[in-house]
Amino acid sequence: MSYEKELAAAKKAVSLAARLSQGVQKTLLQSEVWTKSDRTPVTAADFGSQALVSIVLERELQPETFSLVAEEETGELRKKGSEVFLEGITKLVKDTLASEESYADSPPLSTEDVLNAIDCGKSEGGCSGYHWVLDPIDGTRGFVRGEQYAVGLALLVEGKVVLGVMACPNLPLASVVCETDKSSKENVGCLFFATSGSGAYVQPLEGNSLPQKVGVSSNENLEEAKFLESYHKPIPLHSSIAKKLGITASPVRMDSQAKYAAVSRGDAEIYLRFTLSGHRETIWDHAPGFIITTEAGGVVCDAAGKSLDFSKGKYLAHKTGIIVTTKKLKPCVLKAVREAMEEEKLISETHNRNCTLSVYV
Numbered sequence: 001m002s003y004e005k006e007l008a009a010a011k012k013a014v015s016l017a018a019r020l021s022q023g024v025q026k027t028l029l030q031s032e033v034w035t036k037s038d039r040t041p042v043t044a045a046d047f048g049s050q051a052l053v054s055i056v057l058e059r060e061l062q063p064e065t066f067s068l069v070a071e072e073e074t075g076e077l078r079k080k081g082s083e084v085f086l087e088g089i090t091k092l093v094k095d096t097l098a099s100e101e102s103y104a105d106s107p108p109l110s111t112e113d114v115l116n117a118i119d120c121g122k123s124e125g126g127c128s129g130y131h132w133v134l135d136p137i138d139g140t141r142g143f144v145r146g147e148q149y150a151v152g153l154a155l156l157v158e159g160k161v162v163l164g165v166m167a168c169p170n171l172p173l174a175s176v177v178c179e180t181d182k183s184s185k186e187n188v189g190c191l192f193f194a195t196s197g198s199g200a201y202v203q204p205l206e207g208n209s210l211p212q213k214v215g216v217s218s219n220e221n222l223e224e225a226k227f228l229e230s231y232h233k234p235i236p237l238h239s240s241i242a243k244k245l246g247i248t249a250s251p252v253r254m255d256s257q258a259k260y261a262a263v264s265r266g267d268a269e270i271y272l273r274f275t276l277s278g279h280r281e282t283i284w285d286h287a288p289g290f291i292i293t294t295e296a297g298g299v300v301c302d303a304a305g306k307s308l309d310f311s312k313g314k315y316l317a318h319k320t321g322i323i324v325t326t327k328k329l330k331p332c333v334l335k336a337v338r339e340a341m342e343e344e345k346l347i348s349e350t351h352n353r354n355c356t357l358s359v360y361v
């Protein structure tokens with residue numbers, strides 16, 4: 001199946017959500033950053049983007065049943081005292097929809113409509129049927145700092161990711177790793193997309209340039225390889241793995257799934273994601289990046305080399321870290337991962353090397 005209609009709707013939804021978020025990022029004040037119960041940040045852009053994508057997908061596809069697995073919830077927004085914040089989010093969604101010619105005659109949008117659109121994202125996903133998977137702002141911490149973030153949307157069919165779209169409004173059109181002037185705000189803004197079996201593509205977020213096919217790096221010389229990791233806490237295991245591989249460059253740290261996008265177009269060969277705590281990975285943090293990278297010729301697997309399983313609901317079922325690399329480098333990266341884990345006593349040497357993990361704290 002080609003998923004042409006779904007892809008067009010997803011690109012439209014994600015591009016509009018990126019437009020909304022760019023406006024918010026320019027004027028965001030620290031006082032407008034809320035903290036969720038898990039102590040992670042959330043902003044009007046996270047809620048607005050989720051409402052917008054939900055509304056656009058419904059309008060464009062008019063599905064009989066619409067299932068969306070998305071990050072944000074309306075609990076706090078429905079509480080007394082949130083009225084002004086909610087009005088602001090509603091205005092953002094309205095203004096962004098109004099900026100799109102094809103929605104010029106749309107019916108007015110109330111705060112309740114916006115809340116309901118966000119609530120559409122309550123689906124649990126699973127192994128049967130169609131489920132849209134959305135991270136309305138991925139890398140909210142980066143977004144708040146004025147740095148990298150992404151809007152990621154994917155479609156799961158019978159538990160498999162078949163389509164992914166990712167907007168990276170601050171990602172340079174050229175390599176993010178070679179970018180010398182990090183403060184440069186010019187020539188940024190990429191829209192990546194992929195459907196299963198048809199390859200991965202990128203186009204500028206603004207303008208009408210045609211999409212270009214992307215492919216992972218063909219470099220096999222690890223001394224020259226670059227590796228990516230999350231911005232927040234340095235993970236000691238990552239540096240042990242990099243050392244074993246003979247990587248000489250320091251890791252490039254950036255927020256969000258833009259890391260997957262960077263691997264998909266060959267900016268870097270490796271993205272490592274081991275966590276310091278028992279954090280459970282959600283499917284919206286990986287599904288768009290997963291299909292874009294695999295369609296670009298890369299691999300995304302756990303420390304045992306197993307591909308990720310998106311069919312088990314909101315969370316990925318894997319227990320160990322996530323490794324994103326090229327097919328050529330996969331065997332040596334996995335070997336280095338196994339050795340580094342054994343050394344740090346994260347894996348028992350007597351086990352059958354099938355990655356049974358002792359508690360990683």
Ligand SMILES: Nc1ncnc2c1ncn2[C@@H]1O[C@H](COP(=O)(O)O)[C@@H](OP(=O)(O)O)[C@H]1O
Nearest residue numbers: 135137138139140141230231255256275279285
């Ligand atoms: N302690 C933790 N360990 C690992 N991932 C975490 C985490 N706390 C939050 N996250 C997830 O990591 C995502 C950001 O990834 P990255 O570090 O690569 O930018 C967050 O997405 P959101 O920003 O959408 O909430 C969140 O889902």
Ligand SMILES: [Mg+2]
Nearest residue numbers: 135138139285
């Ligand atoms: Mg996220």
Ligand SMILES: [Mg+2]
Nearest residue numbers: 071135137138
């Ligand atoms: Mg998010």
Ligand SMILES: [Mg+2]
Nearest residue numbers: 040041071140
């Ligand atoms: Mg979040």
